[in-house]
Amino acid sequence: MADVGPVEYVVIEFPGNRFKGEIVPVLAELVDNGVVRILDVVFIKKDAEETVTLFEYDGLDDVLEFGFADVEGEAGGVLSDEDLRMAAEVVAPDSSAALIVWEDRWAARLAQTIQDAGGRITTGERIPQQIVEKALAGIEAD
Template sequence: MDVGPVEYIVVAFPGNRFRGEIAPELRALVVSGTVRILDLTFVKKDADGVVSYVELDALDPVEASVFDEIEGDVGGLFSQEDLELIAEELVPDSSAAILLWEDTWAAGMAGAVRRAGGRLVAHERIPAEVVEQAYQNAA
């Protein structure tokens, strides 16, 4: 079985205000076969700087309900060290969602590269703002 590239993102929410708008878009990516969710963890830092970590399966049922229709093998792949490094970057009274996914859309290509004896030597995401500016400069 070919495995696609695996990526993670950290999305911070000042004021601990996660409202769930991301979940429907994430679900669409999963349903379309674009990504497979591997882990989803939340980090919260209260106003006093006290940090707590919550895995998706340990969320309050009301909080977790926005993710009910998202399927994936979610769980436990982030280390405590990973979570602590992310928590260090959070300002007090904020939270973050940490998401790990497989780019299933690229699994075939990744497998073909490996079978051909190739190896990935560079990969970088280009921020949307940089691409938008390049288009504006080219116009």
């Protein structure tokens, strides 16, 4: 098997169901440059009454209109029904979200080197941007 980088997911929420596709060109650029590889994409819509509707990326005309069809990747089959249920729980009422699973291709070589050296990454977590900004602001203030 080829080197595989760490795989992560993100839930990108748009309050008020205001997704307009602005993120698609940057995501496409990351894919085209080999930084990430898309493994799955599902769109979640939750109305004001908290009714959830799920769409595969190719099943939503509006999303295709925003250019997601031009983003390379397998985009399917990685997420389970349980994954989708848990992601939908974090989406606020009257919001839409993109649940994206991607491989961090930029880290594939490092991951393989760690494995070849007999090591393994035992845990990791994405630190929310707001926490990083606050921590860095504190360092800069010192």
